[in-house]
Amino acid sequence: xxxxxxxxxxxxxxxxxxxxxxxxxxxxxxxxxxxxxxxxxxxxxxxxxxxxxxxxxxxxxxxxxxxxxxxxxxxxxxxxxxxxxxxxxxxxxxxxxxxxxxxxxxxxxxxxxxxxxxxxxxxxxxxxxxxxxxxxxxxxxxxxxxxxxxxxxxxxxxxxxxxxxxxxxxxxxxxxxxxxxxxxxxxxxxxxxxxxxxxxxxxxxxxxxxxxxxxxxxxxxxxxxxxxxxxxxxxxxxxxxxxxxxxxxxxxxxxxxxxxxxxxxxxxxxxxxxxxxxxxxxxxxxxxxxxxxxxxxxxxxxxxxxxxxxxxxxxxxxxxxxxxxxxxxxxxxxxxxxxxxxxxxxxxxxxxxxxxxxxxxxxxxxxxxxxxxxxxxxxxxxxxxxx
Numbered sequence: 472x473x474x475x476x477x478x479x480x481x482x483x484x485x486x487x488x489x490x491x492x493x494x495x496x497x498x499x500x501x502x503x504x505x506x507x508x509x510x511x512x513x514x515x516x517x518x519x520x521x522x523x524x525x526x527x528x529x530x531x532x533x534x535x536x537x538x539x540x541x542x543x544x545x546x547x548x549x550x551x552x553x554x555x556x557x558x559x560x561x562x563x564x565x566x567x568x569x570x571x572x573x574x575x576x577x578x579x580x581x582x583x584x585x586x587x588x589x590x591x592x593x594x595x596x597x598x599x600x601x602x603x604x605x606x607x608x609x610x611x612x613x614x615x616x617x618x619x620x621x622x623x624x625x626x627x628x629x630x631x632x633x634x635x636x637x638x639x640x641x642x643x644x645x646x647x648x649x650x651x652x653x654x655x656x657x658x659x660x661x662x663x664x665x666x667x668x669x670x671x672x673x674x675x676x677x678x679x680x681x682x683x684x685x686x687x688x689x690x691x692x693x694x695x696x697x698x699x700x701x702x703x704x705x706x707x708x709x710x711x712x713x714x715x716x717x718x719x720x721x722x723x724x725x726x727x728x729x730x731x732x733x734x735x736x737x738x739x740x741x742x743x744x745x746x747x748x749x750x751x752x753x754x755x756x757x758x759x760x761x762x763x764x765x766x767x768x769x770x771x772x773x774x775x776x777x778x779x780x781x782x783x784x785x786x787x788x789x790x791x792x793x794x795x796x797x798x799x800x801x802x803x804x805x806x807x808x809x810x811x812x813x814x815x816x817x818x819x820x821x822x823x824x825x826x827x828x829x830x831x832x833x834x835x836x837x838x839x840x841x842x843x844x845x846x847x848x849x850x851x852x853x854x855x856x857x858x
Contacts, residue, residue, distance in 0.1 A: 483852070487806070487807045497509060527684070533710065534853055555852060556854070558734075567732035578811065642687075726858060743837070764830040766824060769793075770819035
């Protein structure tokens, strides 16, 4: 079913030959003086050339479809669109930001979504908040570090140039933020303050530098209200105004790149599906579905795999494609090359891919209106803006 969806253009097939989000990570790493990662796609390198200062702004959730829905017709965002990129799979913040920090595919860094089942530890975790799923117990209290979840090191630890990372104050200093920033994260309150901090830093910059700014509000509002909502539009309007101000204030020789980790879709009520632990299907699982609601990972009781696969297809016909780890690896679903052994273990019995705007919810809770993680164009097509 998945190959048919790719052939029909319903879903976007993973294609590492196209310029993508991982190329952006490798471009940033190269500019920061890291030389042990593969070269980025040539189309991205041409945008920066020999600029002494690179500023990368990551607007969480600003997919191409969201930009086109809300950006001013002749405004800064549309006029600076340089390339269209592809996100990673899952098209989700946890997997993408780990790719950005490590410069490797999810197949290798093994952080495959918002939830993970750590089979060797018998533990289910929520990745970015870095807590036990269900109880909320901090993973640090169990002796875990972010490097136990993200299995590829952050390239920021190997940077040889002047590097700074600016993050919203409420996440700066968290276990995952320390990993993704190489321990360099500086908090700010509100996007205007973040832009001020970047401009102040560059006014005094002498040696070549790399500066990274992360802003999550477009994603947050798109989750809560939907990506087409006025609330999401207001968040995009603020981003557009502040990016224009940032670009105007950069010193000569500085280059500004702006991108996103993923886009979002709005999930209608009839495309929300539910599994419960007491369901016949739920009872075949040894752990709650991990990964993402649009890209769940199923750990099935040994010997019950065929029964689970048949039952899921019968209950939710033509809604999900199920792939065993070998099939996902052969397809390059999580990126080219072999799956890291722990990535394989975290996939479990099956990786599922939604074939339409569907989510799978576990237990009694309901997820937000806006969702991502799958392979629809609205989720994986992201902009690269450049000055």
